Amino acid sequence: MRRVRYESRGGPLFLEEVPLPEPGPGELLVRAEAIGVTLPVVRKVTEADEPVPLGGEIAGEVVAVGEGVSDFGTGDRVTGLCLGHGYADHALLHEAMTSPVPADASAVDAVALVRSGLVALGALEAARPEPGEAALVTAAASGVGHLALQLARTRGAGRVVGAVSDPAKAGFVRGLGADHVIMYGDTGWGTPVDYVLDAVGGELLTPALHALVPEGRLVAYSSGGGTIQAYDLLVGAKSVIGFQMARVARGKPEVYERWREELWRLFAAGELRPVVHGQFALEDAAKAHGEIEGRSNLGKVVLIPG
Incomplete structure (x- = not known):
């Protein structure tokens, strides 16, 4: 599969081919359809002393599940926060950080709405x-x-x-x-x-x-x-x-879930409208980061692996 990585502070970002990861206990392997770009991740590339995985919110289809996963199965459409390598064709999500995507919402809707x-x-x-x-x-x-x-x-x-x-x-x-x-x-x-x-x-x-x-x-x-x-x-x-x-996600899962439900309710009612500034191919991740760094974005910046 393809994955975006960098080797030193400030980049550059580049694509590499790596083996498909295997989901561990409590994990889901998701074929990513949309990936949200955030300021904290952009800052990690420009400021962190050592290279770190480019994580963040992703949305897509579950293609495999690890031991102990009970709420999701293959074929489910989900979104969640990837704590590892999220700028990729496929990514791992922990079940506790994952939620379903409604049938009438797209993967782009999900990454623009849920985490942000x-x-x-x-x-x-x-x-x-x-x-x-x-x-x-x-x-x-x-x-x-x-x-x-x-x-x-x-x-x-x-x-x-x-x-x-x-x-x-x-x-x-x-x-x-x-x-x-x-x-x-x-x-x-x-x-x-x-x-x-x-x-x-x-x-x-x-x-x-x-x-x-x-x-x-x-x-x-x-x-x-x-x-x-x-x-x-x-x-x-x-x-x-x-x-x-992160403190809410780790320590108050019931609050985290209640907030997710409220966001989707407001979205379905037309009271909350996530706006996508631009959609970039995975190989154009550096351009997507440039939109954030230059403060030119109006709404969410999204990567589309396909």
């Missing part, structure tokens, strides 16, 4: 939103951000603000339901909001905190790092809440 949607919904849950509150979503045109913006509206946000890096993204974000769109470099971010869902981190944490009303909440779920001055929290009695999807 789980992060978006989890960050929103961490903010403890109340009906009528104002929300601000950074990276609002990203694979996660464009879903977070829509989810805030479904949870009753009275005003939704999207923050983006480029004015060219403003129309896209407004089309998803944002009442206002701001640029990262704007002086002041307008009328304060009750909570911020931040996927950027770094230098953006300070203006995000300043955008909150007194007692407002900032949910940080970025891998971009950053620091906050304690005084900025004290002066307005504001809160910063860290959110990591």
